[in-house]
Amino acid sequence: MAVRRPRSTAPSTAFGELGVPAALVEALAAVGVTTPFPIQAATLPDALAGRDVLGRGRTGSGKTYAFAVPLLARLAARPASRRPGRPRALILAPTRELATQIEASIAPLAAAVKLRTLTVFGGVAADRQIAGLRSGVDVLVACPGRLLDHIENGHVSLDAVEATVLDEADHMADLGFLPVVRRLLDQTPRRAQRLLFSATLDAGIDVLVRRYLVDPVTHNVDAASAPAAVPHHVLHVTHQERLSVLVDLAAAPGRTLVFARTKRRAKTLTRQLVEAGVPAIELHGNLGQSARSRNLTAFAAGSATTLVATDIAARGIHVDDVALVVHADPPAEYKAYLHRSGRTARAGATGTVVTLMTDDQIDGVRQLARQAGITPTTTRLRPGHPLLAQIAPGPRTLVAPPAAEPAKATGRGRSRASAAPKTTSQRRKTGSQAAGSARGSRHTATPAARQVSSAAAFSAGSRAGTTRRGGRPR
Incomplete structure (x- = not known):
């Protein structure tokens, strides 16, 4: 079993101080991101150093840049020609909407370091996705089910993946995706870096950690609870008047x-x-x-x-x-x-x-x-x-x-x-x-x-x- 060693990192005031390459610092500033959030300040040094990272932070805490920045920095540091159907990095997300938003967040950063991104998910025609895979892609953001379909149909292989990210891993478990996720991770190289981010660390997630992460560094930045500063109200209403209150x-x-x-x-x-x-x-x-x-x-x-x-x-x-x-x-x-x-x-x-x-x-x-x-x-x-x-x-x-x-x-x-x-x-x-x-x-x-x-x-x-x-x- 891998030993998980919790580590705390004092928040930094700039991405450059955490080791983020200058090109990505500038790209972040261009989209208005200049000061790291706690989850980013905690995990970036280890992730940039190539370590496997297990990051826990509540929703809305800034996890996307926490895994996107080191992933892009890794690929940009070792430029390679794109090969049809063989992405160099993989980000798995549980829903189409999350996959789309991840890709939208990282696309400007990827363009700044001359990397290409692509999303793959179900519910839409596969032709455009197949064409994108054939033309070559650096970072593939995918939902598990559709990605497995493309693999089984010979449109993509994961044998060239250098880094894998699992975002909202606990939600994948809730949706029953873990068997598919395991099949996908089994097809990535054992030496690939793996970053797992989740709001909660339930038993299903621990199985993934033990099986796929090597000597991971764990960062528990935010408790999986509602932010204390947010007012929470319970309005006790009748069935008949509930709609009027909502309106x-x-x-x-x-x-x-x-x-x-x-x-x-x-x-x-x-x-x-x-x-x-x-x-x-x-x-x-x-x-x-x-x-x-x-x-x-x-x-x-x-x-x-x-x-x-x-x-x-x-x-x-x-x-x-x-x-x-x-x-x-x-x-x-x-x-x-x-x-x-x-x-x-x-x-x-x-x-x-x-x-x-x-x-x-x-x-x-x-x-x-x-x-x-x-x-x-x-x-x-x-x-x-x-x-x-x-x-x-x-x-x-x-x-x-x-x-x-x-x-x-x-x-x-x-x-x-x-x-x-x-x-x-x-x-x-x-x-x-x-x-x-x-x-x-x-x-x-x-x-x-x-x-x-x-x-x-x-x-x-x-x-x-x-x-x-x-x-x-x-």
């Missing part, structure tokens, strides 16, 4: 991320919020990849101010300035609570976490709080309570309903609008036009006006495209 919170200025327990519940909540005037879109496993990407872009850009998601967004989704996280449905276990809550107050920003609790959820929410190590402020309230304005300050802005077109009768007694189903392109066009109309007619509402009916402009736009039934994201 009040979501209509406040800033981005709101709402978590639902199931895909159906996320879809229903999105529709209800849109009908109440909140520009909301959805994110869950039944959406096709193009719709998921489009909705995340809309949320990040601010054209939709509320994202209603399942736990697919609890890990790896980084959107700047999420002011409020609302657990519309309390999660089943405390780790999900921590990761959901970690979508706000990221990288030193501020934010607030709210859990909506009904009478039948009291015991479960109390247990969640104890296990998560938080002491939330619990308040029984109804719509219009002054605390709602304190939690989410600012005027409430809702979207006025677009004017409905009058239905035209047909010879068969049905309206012309319902005479034939719309094609996919027509649905997309309609959703886009409705969204544009809604964005152009926003108004400030009083609490009494919050249940205004609205055509599902944002909801229609979010669902346009192919949907995928069942299955986990690769």
